Amino acid sequence: METERVTASTTIEAAPEAVFAVLADPSAHADIDGTGWVREALDVDRITAAGQVFRMAMYHPNHPDKDYKIANLVEVFDEPRAIAWKPGTESPETVELSFGGWIWRYDLEATDPSRTTVTLTYDWSAVPAQVREYLEFPPFGQDHLDNSLQHLSDLVA
Secondary structure: OOOOEEEEEEEEOOOHHHHHHHHOOHHHHHHHOOOOOEEEEOOOOOOOOOOOEEEEEEEOOOOOOOEEEEEEEEEEEEOOOEEEEEEEEEOOOOOOEEEOOOEEEEEEEEEEOOEEEEEEEEEOOOOOHHHHOOOOOOOOOHHHHHHHHHHHHHHHO
8 A cells, every 4th residue: 555644853942832823823834834836924923733734835846836825724723743735726706625635634742841742744655546646746745845844953952
């Protein structure tokens, strides 16, 4: 069976609360991103609950518009242990959200009072077959997750 998720882990010299605070701040996501696709937060309010939506400006050279926007629906909010969101699009006419089936998740575990093991998971197991026909998964290499965790560590420090 083919795996439908990739993960990476690192230990950050900070308490889980400090790491989680950075992850819950959409304005930090462009600095965390390991691909350069995330440009800036369009909603800068701190993430505070599952069900919240935060929007980001994006860029990808293979996207039909190059510059585009995503609307992320927070699926998991368990401060300071886990946070996850699924990226989607928002209809300009109806404001209805639709999702491709992939999710980003960060799990945080205190290894002592001032150290946190962070596991980043990109899961595309819910991507429907029709989307898989024109998008390759994962759309980046393992180094993207490793880079993202290094950027997160640098921001927290």
